[in-house]
Each structure stands twice: as structure tokens, then as C-alpha cells.
Amino acid sequence: MxxxxxxxxxxxxxxxxxxxxxxxxxxxxxxxxxxxxxxxxxxxxxxxxxxxxxxxxxxxxxxxxxxxxxxxxxxxxxxxxxxxxxxxxxxxxxxxxxxxxxxxxxxxxxxxxxxxxxxxxxxxxxxxxxxxxxxxxxxxxxxxxxxxxxxxxxxxxxxxxxxxxxxxxxxxxxxxxxxxxxxxxxxxxxxxxPYFNLGENSSISSNHNDLNYLEWLDCQPRNSVLYISMGSFLSVSSAQMDEIAIGLRDSEVRFMWVARDETCRLKEVCGDMGLVVPWCDQLKVLSHSSIGGFWTHCGWSSTQEGMFCSVPLLTFPIAVDQNQNSKLIVEDWKIGWRVKQDVRGESLVTREEIARLIQKFMNLESDDVKEMRRRANELQQICQRAIAxxxxxxxxxxxxxxxxxxxxxx
Structure with missing residues (x-):
């Protein structure tokens, strides 16, 4: 050294x-x-x-x-x-x-x-x-x-x-x-x-059929894309991943999914309404105007980034502190919904449940969604005041x- x-x-x-x-x-x-x-x-x-x-x-x-x-x-x-x-x-x-x-x-x-x-x-x-x-x-x-x-x-x-x-x-x-x-x-x-990096050009790009994911997001309507990421360490079963992928496809909602090692397999299942990528600059994605929701494992860094960008959250906690973070999101702050109601159970969340939930969650005309987005905006203002x-x-x-x-x- x-x-x-x-x-x-x-x-x-x-x-x-x-x-x-x-x-x-x-x-x-x-x-x-x-x-x-x-x-x-x-x-x-x-x-x-x-x-x-x-x-x-x-x-x-x-x-x-x-x-x-x-x-x-x-x-x-x-x-x-x-x-x-x-x-x-x-x-x-x-x-x-x-x-x-x-x-x-x-x-x-x-x-x-x-x-x-x-x-x-x-x-x-x-x-x-x-x-x-x-x-x-x-x-x-x-x-x-x-x-x-x-x-x-x-x-x-x-x-x-x-x-x-x-x-x-x-x-x-x-x-x-x-x-x-x-x-x-x-x-x-x-x-x-890393809020101090927003506005800078990322040094790493991730491509999907030679199309940069940020360029793809630029082409989508405002608040229309569901961003999905479940962390880099803990994981869910393959069976549950398949239910999520098929439910996402059946919802017919635009999406961008960071799937790490399962990119190729999930591309085949999810359909053509969105992107499946191995990596992205998450904070830049969440701050993009086309993002309307964030399906998250509720890791604390992801939770903070979602709050900072005023993005409502679909919570899918896996372990450790994530159940507590999900509770904060859903019950205390009221800026998200649970995907899985029985957090301690081992049962699968089915594709039908997932499709219905995503459709409701991404419906910008819903009064419940409007209220959730209003509260998310309030938390964003708190974050902005903290770093000002x-x-x-x-x-x-x-x-x-x-x-x-x-x-x-x-």
C-alpha cells in the first residue's frame, strides 16, 4: 500500500x-x-x-x-x-x-x-x-x-x-x-x-439488446414503470421467482427488473413489456421520471433510496432487518403495500395475486395510490431537508x- x-x-x-x-x-x-x-x-x-x-x-x-x-x-x-x-x-x-x-x-x-x-x-x-x-x-x-x-x-x-x-x-x-x-x-x-452522484454520468452502463436502460426509461410515460430489485445477497426460491415473473407478465405493466444471475431465464418468462438487466445504477433509476413504483426486499439502503426519490414501495422482505423495514414502510409511513401478507409463512404468493396487486399498485387514478404517493412526497421533502x-x-x-x-x- x-x-x-x-x-x-x-x-x-x-x-x-x-x-x-x-x-x-x-x-x-x-x-x-x-x-x-x-x-x-x-x-x-x-x-x-x-x-x-x-x-x-x-x-x-x-x-x-x-x-x-x-x-x-x-x-x-x-x-x-x-x-x-x-x-x-x-x-x-x-x-x-x-x-x-x-x-x-x-x-x-x-x-x-x-x-x-x-x-x-x-x-x-x-x-x-x-x-x-x-x-x-x-x-x-x-x-x-x-x-x-x-x-x-x-x-x-x-x-x-x-x-x-x-x-x-x-x-x-x-x-x-x-x-x-x-x-x-x-x-x-x-x-x-450516493445522492451526491445524481446528475453525473455513470461510468458503467448496462445494455439490453444494445439499448441502454436509461435511454429505454426516457421513452416510457411518466410514473408508468415498476422497478424490481430484491438485493444482491439473500434470495427467494426459484418457484417464487417464477410466480413473480409470470404475475408481472400477466399484469401487463411496464417494468425494469434487476435480476443478477437469473437475467437470461427471466427474460424468457416476463414478456416484452420491460427490461431484465443484471445491474443498474439504482438511485439514478429510482430518480427517473418514468418510475412509478419499487418492488423491494426492504434492505435499508434500498428503502432509503426509495424514500429519497418519492417512489411508493411494494415490500417483499426476505430476512434480517427487512421485516422491520417493511413494517415501517407499510404501517408507519404508509408509503407502500405488502406483497406477502403472511411474512412468517412459507407459502408462495401466486401469479394471480401478484398480477392483481401490481395492477392496483400502478393505477395512478386510484385514490389509495394518490394518497400513498402524497405521503411518499412528504418523506422525500424530509430527506431533502436533512441533506440541505x-x-x-x-x-x-x-x-x-x-x-x-x-x-x-x-
Whole structure:
């Protein structure tokens, strides 16, 4: 790894370590790009496995962000298999040692470790080396609340934190935790999506019969296309995929489906009302005027992008935090409908159900759809205010940078 030369004395070196999954790597990289854009006094070493470096190493990034890599300690068969528990165990037990060896080689030395909250061992690494650790939570704040008992902090007036005071106060009411000082300062910086790239020409294009998908979208009526993407890691059964494809065909609704490895097979089933592509720039697609709805697995990054673009959502959660995100979308925010009502059941959603649902969902004359789109627009305005000048996102990012500048290894 090349060393950075002639750094200013106040240089802050952030070593970012995301959990090795697309829904964790992307938001952390977006945060790092925002940090790097604020000041030249921050450099970032973004650490990924060699497998991920091969996938994202050529993506454009600011000059003060560089990649660091650790060996592929996670067996390749676990990366794409359904054995999620073994994959998680590997990240917990096999990444720590090579990450520490990487820290030994870095110049300048790390000032701060910015680690995915799921990588619990990073806190121990920072403690042993006297390096400050910032924990990055890439999922919904509501999921964090469930995981971390922050509802108890809120009930007792300790959350949100006033970072200017209460630093020495202790709490003793979290189950299983002895009396401790209040948690570290918390900065809400969402949405952590690449909104700063909108308007730029994408460096990668995806073609369908030599027709660029953005050009195809340009030719479709406003709000007429259903965009479908169910993530890059978890998957549904082949039988359910066939029901979705046939239901989509029978609905006679325009569509664009990112189907990854099943592109060729699904092209044959879906009919000629739309496109099936292996990849796209999702945020640019969702922000396109022809997109009228988003069938999503409810990963948090996809959920944020849908909200940011004011696109109503058809929710099809698969696992992990996705059921909670679906609940937020359908019940709390009321900007989407469920595809599958029995979220815990194993029964297939049939092609007939899917066709009827898509037709209703994409009917712009429906009063229910109009109300859903109105609420989606309200949430979009909230997102826009958050990232605006002096908005909550920018304010908290700047506060975090100020905090980083004071890190002295303690």
C-alpha cells in the first residue's frame, strides 16, 4: 500500500472497516466520501476483503480515500450461499487478526477506526491499541433501538443525547448491564446513499439488446414503470421467482427488473413489456421520471433510496432487518403495500395475486395510490431537508468531523 506523504500535522487518518456485505459496504463508503469531501485534513483507508476489492476497487472515489485489503478469510462458498450463520461467524472470528496486521502496515498510523457496529471485535482492537473507535450503524434507527435497548434510554431522558453535557452521568437500568457511563456521542447522518452522484454520468452502463436502460426509461410515460430489485445477497426460491415473473407478465405493466444471475431465464418468462438487466445504477433509476413504483426486499439502503426519490414501495422482505423495514414502510409511513401478507409463512404468493396487486399498485387514478404517493412526497421533502445546507445530516457530519479532530488515541 502506498504511503501518503507530506500530510499536515492535523491529519486525521480514518480506517473504515465495513461488514463484508453490499448493504454495509455501500453506506459506509458513502459516509467516507462525505467525510472526505469536507476537508483535506482527513484521509480514509477503506478496508475490504480481496474478493470485494475486485468488485469495487475500480469505482471512482476522492483522492483522500484509498483501499486497504485483507485476505479472503471467508470461504467463497459462504459469500453467495444461504448459510448466513456461518458467514456471520466467519466475520466474527476470522477478520480481526488480518485487520490488526493491516493496521501495523499503515502510514500514517490510524487515528480513528470507523467500524460497522456488527463487527464487535473492532472495539477491542481499538482499546488494545489506544485508537478511538467510531461505530457505524448502517440499518434503520428503529432496528438499532430494538437491538440496543435505546428505548430505555429514551424513557429515562438519556436519548437523544445532549453531547455538550451529561458526559459523566451513569445509567443502571439496561438489563444485564452493570452501571456504566452514558454511551458515546451519537450522530444521525442519514440518508447514507450516493445522492451526491445524481446528475453525473455513470461510468458503467448496462445494455439490453444494445439499448441502454436509461435511454429505454426516457421513452416510457411518466410514473408508468415498476422497478424490481430484491438485493444482491439473500434470495427467494426459484418457484417464487417464477410466480413473480409470470404475475408481472400477466399484469401487463411496464417494468425494469434487476435480476443478477437469473437475467437470461427471466427474460424468457416476463414478456416484452420491460427490461431484465443484471445491474443498474439504482438511485439514478429510482430518480427517473418514468418510475412509478419499487418492488423491494426492504434492505435499508434500498428503502432509503426509495424514500429519497418519492417512489411508493411494494415490500417483499426476505430476512434480517427487512421485516422491520417493511413494517415501517407499510404501517408507519404508509408509503407502500405488502406483497406477502403472511411474512412468517412459507407459502408462495401466486401469479394471480401478484398480477392483481401490481395492477392496483400502478393505477395512478386510484385514490389509495394518490394518497400513498402524497405521503411518499412528504418523506422525500424530509430527506431533502436533512441533506440541505444546515440540515440535520450536514450538521451532524460536521459535528462528527469536529469530534474526529479532537481524537488523541484515548
Amino acid at each position: 502506498d504511503s501518503v506523504k507530506a500530510e499536515p500535522a492535523t491529519l486525521c487518518h480514518v480506517v473504515a472497516m465495513p461488514y463484508p456485505g453490499r448493504g454495509h459496504i455501500n453506506p459506509m463508503m458513502n459516509l467516507c466520501k462525505l467525510l472526505a469531501s469536507k476537508t483535506n485534513n482527513i484521509i480514509v483507508t477503506f478496508v475490504v476483503t480481496e474478493q470485494w476489492l475486485g468488485l469495487i476497487g475500480s469505482e471512482p472515489k476522492p483522492d483522500n480515500i484509498r483501499f486497504g485489503s485483507v485476505p479472503n478469510v471467508i470461504p467463497s462458498e459462504l459469500v453467495r450461499a444461504a448459510d448466513h450463520s456461518s458467514f456471520f461467524e466467519a466475520t466474527m472470528t476470522k477478520l480481526e487478526a488480518p485487520f490488526e496486521r493491516l493496521l501495523d502496515r499503515l502510514e500514517p498510523s490510524a487515528t480513528v477506526i470507523l467500524a460497522d457496529t456488527f463487527l464487535f471485535w473492532a472495539v477491542g482492537v481499538g482499546h488494545r491499541r489506544n485508537i478511538s473507535v467510531a461505530s457505524f450503524w448502517p440499518l434503520a434507527a428503529s432496528v438499532f433501538t430494538v437491538f440496543q435497548h435505546f428505548n430505555l434510554l429514551s424513557q429515562n431522558g438519556h436519548f437523544p443525547l445532549d453531547i455538550s453535557g451529561k458526559g459523566d452521568e451513569r445509567i443502571d437500568y439496561i438489563p444485564g448491564i452493570s452501571s456504566i457511563q452514558l454511551p458515546m456521542s451519537i450522530y444521525t447522518i442519514g440518508p447514507t446513499i 445546507k444546515k440540515g440535520s445530516s450536514e450538521t451532524n457530519i460536521n459535528a462528527f468531523i469536529k469530534h474526529l479532530s479532537k481524537c488523541d488515541g484515548r
